[in-house]
Amino acid sequence: MKIESPKDLFIRLLSEANSAEKQMTRSLPKMARAADDEKLVEAFKEHLEETRAQVERIEQVVDSDDSIRLRRIKNYGMESLIDEAQELIDNSEKGPVRDAGLIGAAQKVEHLEIAAYGTLATLADQLGFTQAKQLLAETLQEEKSADEKLTKLAKNDVNRKAG
Template sequence: MKIENPNDLFIRLLSEANSAEKQLTRALPKMARAADDESLVEAFKEHLEETRGQVERIEQVVESDDSIRTKRLKNYAMESLIEEAQELIDGSEKGPVRDAALIGAAQKVEHVEIATYGTLATLAEQLGYQKAKELLAETLQEEKAADEKLTKLAKNDVNRKAG
């Protein structure tokens, strides 16, 4: 996809975000099954539900303006992060060390998503897509909250057990 203007960039990033969220809906159940700590298992399950909502929100962004159409693109960064998480699962036994590794892998994902949705919300505002901006800002806040939740879980519990 050729990017010639801010709108093209917006469409590209939105399409990549759509791909990333769909990939995550397949990866999060695997991460939940691989986790040992019940709070972490629940966090992954909750984030799966949030992620499904984020896919729906991207659809709402597309419906918010006739000029917004996502493309069929693969988000290779997300694919790589998911592969890294699978390697961590494959290379460790179920327990506290794997849980700590899973939190780290999940936070890498969150940080990429935070950067993506921050950029998308800013571009939407610049392009005059007010409804899209609001929807994307909502997802951005969810991603930041998920990152915070993972940080607290790591600091208050999981990392100590991995100790």
């Protein structure tokens, strides 16, 4: 896809975000199964539900303006982060050390998504996509909250067990 305008960039980045969220809907159940700490397992399951809602929200963004059409674009950054998480799972035993690594892997994902949604919300605002901006800002806040939750879980529980 050739990017010649801010709107082209918006569509490209929204398409990448859509790809990322769909990849995460497949990855989060694997991460939940690989985790040992019950609070971490629950955090992954809760974020899966949020992620499904975020996919629906992207569809609402598309529906908010007839000129927005998603492209079939793979988010290779997300694919790489998911591959890293799988490598961690494959090379560690279930327990506190793996859990600490899974939190780190999940936070890498959250940071990628925070950057993506922050950029998208700003572009939506500049392009006059008011409803899209609100929807994307909602997702941005969820991603920030997920990151904060993971940080607290690491500091207050998982990392201590990993010792």
